[in-house]
Amino acid sequence: MIDVDDLSVTFGHGPAAVHAVRRVSFHVANGESFGLVGESGSGKSTVLRALSGLNPNWRGHMAVTGQALGRRRDKAFYKQVQMVFQDPYSSLHPRHTIDRILAEPIAIHRLGEADRRIAEALEAVGLGSQFRYRYPHQLSGGQRQRVAVARALILEPKVLLLDEPTSALDVSVQAEVLNLLRRLKTEQGLTYVLVSHNLSVVAHMCTRLAVMNHGAVVEELTVEQLRARAPTHPYTKQLLTASLGYDRAAIDRFEDFAANG
Amino acid sequence: MSQQSLLEVEDLHVDFATPKGLVQAVRGVSFSLGREKLGVVGESGSGKSVTGRAILKLVRPPGHVRAKRLAFDGIDLQGCDERAMRTVRGKRISMVMQEPKFSLNPVMTVGAQIAEAYRVHGQASAADTKRRALEMLQAVRIRDPERVYAAYPHEVSGGMGQRIMIAMMLIPNPDLLIADEPTSALDVTVQLQVLAILDDLVSQRGMGLIFISHDLSLVASFCDRVMIMYGGRVMEVCDAKHLNEARHPYTRGLLNCLPRIEAGGPDGGADLPVLRRDPAWLEQGL
Numbered sequence: 001m002i003d004v005d006d007l008s009v010t011f012g013h014g015p016a017a018v019h020a021v022r023r024v025s026f027h028v029a030n031g032e033s034f035g036l037v038g039e040s041g042s043g044k045s046t047v048l049r050a051l052s053g054l055n056p057n058w059r060g061h062m063a064v065t066g067q068a069l070g071r072r073r074d075k076a077f078y079k080q081v082q083m084v085f086q087d088p089y090s091s092l093h094p095r096h097t098i099d100r101i102l103a104e105p106i107a108i109h110r111l112g113e114a115d116r117r118i119a120e121a122l123e124a125v126g127l128g129s130q131f132r133y134r135y136p137h138q139l140s141g142g143q144r145q146r147v148a149v150a151r152a153l154i155l156e157p158k159v160l161l162l163d164e165p166t167s168a169l170d171v172s173v174q175a176e177v178l179n180l181l182r183r184l185k186t187e188q189g190l191t192y193v194l195v196s197h198n199l200s201v202v203a204h205m206c207t208r209l210a211v212m213n214h215g216a217v218v219e220e221l222t223v224e225q226l227r228a229r230a231p232t233h234p235y236t237k238q239l240l241t242a243s244l245g246y247d248r249a250a251i252d253r254f255e256d257f258a259a260n261g
Numbered sequence: 262m263s264q265q266s267l268l269e270v271e272d273l274h275v276d277f278a279t280p281k282g283l284v285q286a287v288r289g290v291s292f293s294l295g296r297e298k299l300g301v302v303g304e305s306g307s308g309k310s311v312t313g314r315a316i317l318k319l320v321r322p323p324g325h326v327r328a329k330r331l332a333f334d335g336i337d338l339q340g341c342d343e344r345a346m347r348t349v350r351g352k353r354i355s356m357v358m359q360e361p362k363f364s365l366n367p368v369m370t371v372g373a374q375i376a377e378a379y380r381v382h383g384q385a386s387a388a389d390t391k392r393r394a395l396e397m398l399q400a401v402r403i404r405d406p407e408r409v410y411a412a413y414p415h416e417v418s419g420g421m422g423q424r425i426m427i428a429m430m431l432i433p434n435p436d437l438l439i440a441d442e443p444t445s446a447l448d449v450t451v452q453l454q455v456l457a458i459l460d461d462l463v464s465q466r467g468m469g470l471i472f473i474s475h476d477l478s479l480v481a482s483f484c485d486r487v488m489i490m491y492g493g494r495v496m497e498v499c500d501a502k503h504l505n506e507a508r509h510p511y512t513r514g515l516l517n518c519l520p521r522i523e524a525g526g527p528d529g530g531a532d533l534p535v536l537r538r539d540p541a542w543l544e545q546g547l
Contacts, residue, residue: 039448141305197449200520239450245483
């Protein structure tokens with residue numbers, strides 16, 4: 001479904017160039033959930049932005065459903081691939097009603113039947129019709145993220161790119177949104193690429209994951225390997241230890257993987 | 262916790278008068294703190310941060326604070342005027358905020374800011390101040406203190422910025438540190454490293470620490486005791502070690518709705534249990 005080969009992204013030129021993504025490759029099968037894990041600055045979001053067409057400055061090869069992707073994407077691409085962003089407070093237009101937010105993709109793609117589609121999309125994400133004519137500021141964070149998911153799904157895409165979809169939410173709301181995403185995936189046969197710094201969220205949502213550090217993939221592993229606490233790369237091991245809570249003795253053994261790239 | 266209590270809070274209320282009516286951010290919170298690490302956990306809007314600010318009398322109008330008792334080391338904080346509070350704030354009780362980006366002065370070097378924190382609270386020569394500031398930077402494990410001393414806040418990373426904040430807050434040698442989500446903006450490994458520094462300094466100096474956080478599992482592994490807040494009330498206080506045996510349905514709900522590395526999974530795994538809120542929680546509290 002998704003093929004990424006040798007993807008590199010560089011910002012700036014000459015000696016000031018920042019190699020944000022270095023020769024990253026991964027493949028995601030149809031209907032699979034793939035996780036991209038890393039700390040800030042590891043390049044995980046940059047990979048997603050290049051894949052979604054938000055950043056045209058990339059080198060390498062990317063394909064979705066077998067079709068190679070160019071620098072510019074046409075409407076047919078966005079019909080297939082949609083994205084959900086991290087912060088539901090800034091990703092919805094503050095002066096548009098939910099109805100207008102959801103109507104826009106329908107109008108752009110000339111799908112028609114806006115009324116029916118909006119009502120269905122709201123129902124699919126568990127928001128009642130009473131939310132339809134409200135503004136984003138009248139909604140809670142979790143409700144806004146549901147709207148963002150509805151906006152992505154209204155085009156009936158095949159692939160959903162999720163960039164830290166729950167990290168701005170309280171844990172109880174996170175549980176609701178993660179349950180929603182899992183239900184929608186089964187119902188609509190979606191393929192997910194999930195970017196997160198949270199190993200538990202990725203373990204809950206995905207079957208395979210790639211761990212990134214300093215722009216490169218250090219290790220690709222299955223969730224079973226993660227659960228068995230059997231990653232091979234020392235960086236992944238350290239990340240896993242850190243995810244398990246505060247352990248004073250373990251912290252003294254932490255290494256700085258940033259230094260040697 | 263057999264030590265004498267450092268801080269005593271009894272029936273603390275914080276109200277905000279808004280055009281839409283009175284918002285009761287904190288409704289009758291009571292607790293006492295010794296020289297220990299107390300975690301205050303809750304979701305957004307639970308009143309955990311406002312509680313921390315109210316102790317330092319940092320709640321501004323239209324916010325209104327009242328309490329039966331708000332005592333720190335024998336000092337009645339409610340009776341203190343601003344002048345008296347200045348001898349408490351920073352020197353005896355200090356506070357680390359969430360975002361170093363917004364809490365550090367962008368047009369002052371790191372060194373000057375740490376030095377200021379030291380000189381405001383005691384007489385010291387310039388040379389002595391600088392020496393102390395460099396020692397403090399070393400204590401928070403900054404490798405190159407001379408360089409960081411001369412740097413501006415935008416020249417340092419988030420993790421380092423938070424270490425600088427901690428250095429600045431600990432240099433007057435306070436008895437109590439209130440840390441409001443001090444590491445939430447940091448990566449997990451950096452977060453733990455910053456917490457380890459905080460942990461060591463708190464135990465070396467025998468300080469009390471109020472650690473405000475939304476991360477229940479982190480607090481459980483870091484603090485001695487945990488106080489769980491919801492809707493401005495305390496739901497439960499328990500030993501961090503025995504958090505898994507917590508009884509209150511809210512605490513249980515918060516623990517259960519966390520995804521875990523060991524369990525779940527996209528196929529076969531069950532949905533996460535969703536927290537069911539009981540309106541009665543807002544009426545009772547502890």
